[in-house]
Amino acid sequence: MKAYSKLPLYFLSLTLACAATSPVRADDAAANIKTDAQSGLKIAPGWQAVKANCTACHSAKLITAQQGDRETWLKIIRWMQNTQGLWALDHTTENTLLNYLATQYPPVWNGRRANLPAGAMPPNPWLP
Numbered sequence: 001m002k003a004y005s006k007l008p009l010y011f012l013s014l015t016l017a018c019a020a021t022s023p024v025r026a027d028d029a030a031a032n033i034k035t036d037a038q039s040g041l042k043i044a045p046g047w048q049a050v051k052a053n054c055t056a057c058h059s060a061k062l063i064t065a066q067q068g069d070r071e072t073w074l075k076i077i078r079w080m081q082n083t084q085g086l087w088a089l090d091h092t093t094e095n096t097l098l099n100y101l102a103t104q105y106p107p108v109w110n111g112r113r114a115n116l117p118a119g120a121m122p123p124n125p126w127l128p
C-alpha cells in the first residue's frame with residue numbers, strides 16, 4: 001500500500017529524466033552533426049558566442065527550434081533587445097552570432113508546393 005503513495009514521485013522523476021535527456025534534434029543526430037551536450041547547439045564557428053549570449057535567459061532549444069535567414073535572426077535579436085532585456089551587442093559579436101545562426105539554422109523548405117492559380121481550380125460548390 002505504502003508504495004502507491006510514492007507513485008506521483010516516480011512520474012515526476014520519469015518526467016525529469018526525460019527532460020534531462022540530450023537536447024539534440026533528431027535531424028542533427030541523423031546527419032551525425034556534433035552538438036554541445038549541454039545546450040544542443042551545433043558545434044560550428046561562433047557557437048560559444050551564441051551559448052554565452054543567448055542561453056542566459058532561456059533554453060537553447062528556443063534557438064535550435066527556430067529557422068531563419070540573417071534578416072529574420074536580426075529581427076529576433078532586435079525584438080529581444082527592445083522588449084525582453086537582451087543587452088546591446090558590439091558589432092563583431094553580433095556579426096558572429098548572425099553568421100552562426102543564419103548558417104546553422106537557416107530557413108528550411110517546408111515541403112508545400114505553391115497554391116494552384118485560382119483558374120486551375122474547379123468551381124467551389126460552397127461559395128454562395
Ligand code: HEC
Pocket residue numbers: 050053054055056057058062063066076077080084085086087097101
Ligand atoms: C535578456 C534575456 C534574453 C537573452 C540574453 C536572449 N533572449 Fe531570446 N528570448 C528572451 C525572452 C524573454 C523570450 C520569450 C520567451 C518566451 O516566449 O517564453 C525569448 C525568445 C527567443 C526566441 C523565440 C522567439 C519566438 O518567435 O518564439 C528565440 C529564437 C530567441 N529568443 C533567440 C535568442 C538568441 C539568438 C539570443 C542571443 C542573441 C537570445 N535569444 C538571447 C530573452 C532573452
